[in-house]
Amino acid sequence: MLDAALKRDRWIVAAALAGITAVAWAYMIHEARAMNATGVCQCLGMEMSGPNTRAWAAGTLLPLFAMWAEMMVAMMLPSAAPMILIFSATSRRRRESARPFVPVAYFVGGYFAVWTLFSAGAALLQWALHGAALISPAMATTNRWLGVSVLVAAAVFQWTPLKRACLDHCRSPLAFLMTDWREGRAGAFAMGWRHGLYCTGCCWVLMLLLFVAGVMNLVWIAALALLVLAEKLAPRGWHLDRWTGAALFVWAVFIAMQSA
Numbered sequence: 001m002l003d004a005a006l007k008r009d010r011w012i013v014a015a016a017l018a019g020i021t022a023v024a025w026a027y028m029i030h031e032a033r034a035m036n037a038t039g040v041c042q043c044l045g046m047e048m049s050g051p052n053t054r055a056w057a058a059g060t061l062l063p064l065f066a067m068w069a070e071m072m073v074a075m076m077l078p079s080a081a082p083m084i085l086i087f088s089a090t091s092r093r094r095r096e097s098a099r100p101f102v103p104v105a106y107f108v109g110g111y112f113a114v115w116t117l118f119s120a121g122a123a124l125l126q127w128a129l130h131g132a133a134l135i136s137p138a139m140a141t142t143n144r145w146l147g148v149s150v151l152v153a154a155a156v157f158q159w160t161p162l163k164r165a166c167l168d169h170c171r172s173p174l175a176f177l178m179t180d181w182r183e184g185r186a187g188a189f190a191m192g193w194r195h196g197l198y199c200t201g202c203c204w205v206l207m208l209l210l211f212v213a214g215v216m217n218l219v220w221i222a223a224l225a226l227l228v229l230a231e232k233l234a235p236r237g238w239h240l241d242r243w244t245g246a247a248l249f250v251w252a253v254f255i256a257m258q259s260a
Contacts, residue, residue: 013088013104017081024074031067032216061127067215068119068126072207073112075225076199079232080111083173083195087188090177102188110192114200122207126215139215144255147212151252157205158245166202167241169195170232203228209248 088104129135134143141147157163169176182190206224213220227244234240 009088009092010085013085014081017077017084021074021077024070024077028070028074028216028221029218032218035216056127056130061123064123064126065120068122069116071221072115072119075207075221075228076112076115076203078225079170079229080108080195080199082232083170083176084108084111086173086177087191090181091188102185104188106185106188107192107195110189110194111196111199113189113193114196118200118204118207126211129211135211138217139211140213140217141211144258148252148256150208150212151248151255154205154209155245155248155252158241158248163202163241166198167231168236169198170202171236202231 084104084107087107091102091104094101126135126139129141134141134146136142141150176195177191180191180194182188206228209224210217210220231240231244
């Protein structure tokens with residue numbers, strides 16, 4: 001009986017996660033295609049990028065924020081799915097033991113609250129870069145040395161103890177739930193928030209690579225989403241994070257030599 005309920009819940013939650021991810025990707029693809037066709041990127045009905053390279057008005061920050069928040073849902077929800085599914089199963093088991101039950105939405109809300117804050121910071125950064133004429137209408141940096149700096153920063157971060165600590169957390173969802181479980185809705189939100197902090201700490205520099213390749217570059221968005229997922233699922237012995245760091249450093253050197 002319990003196993004059947006757990007399987008049913010798992011499929012319901014998995015279907016919901018897949019549906020949300022699909023909608024986020026579909027809207028992002030729609031925006032990218034419209035930008036490629038017209039040269040203008042819009043979100044929430046407001047123009048954000050186009051042939052006009054003048055500084056954006058402050059009101060542009062809202063659609064910029066919405067664009068980044070949507071991208072973070074599309075990119076990060078698949079890699080968070082294992083943790084979310086385990087939380088859902090654990091919560092169901094606790095309810096069967098007459099313990100308080102909390103809907104998984106509170107955990108997901110806490111997780112994406114952190115990425116929402118990151119999206120706000122990324123939108124503000126993009127707005128400032130555009131105002132300083134350091135980003136093109138295609139939403140990629142126009143300054144090679146700025147691009148090199150971002151690549152080197154990302155490469156170095158991949159080798160840091162902070163990266164490894166955050167990645168180890170993301171690779172061990174069951175251990176996290178066993179040691180950091182909190183009761184109630186506020187507890188579930190706090191757990192999602194804590195997991196989101198680790199996840200953002202693991203990936204935030206990689207997300208900044210979009211300023212190098214193009215914020216609305218679908219190929220790079222998909223590549224980064226797959227890299228984040230692979231880092232969390234690959235065995236520790238593969239050292240995927242370190243190999244990625246080495247590759248980013250080579251890329252930085254290549255760009256630096258081109259600009260010499």
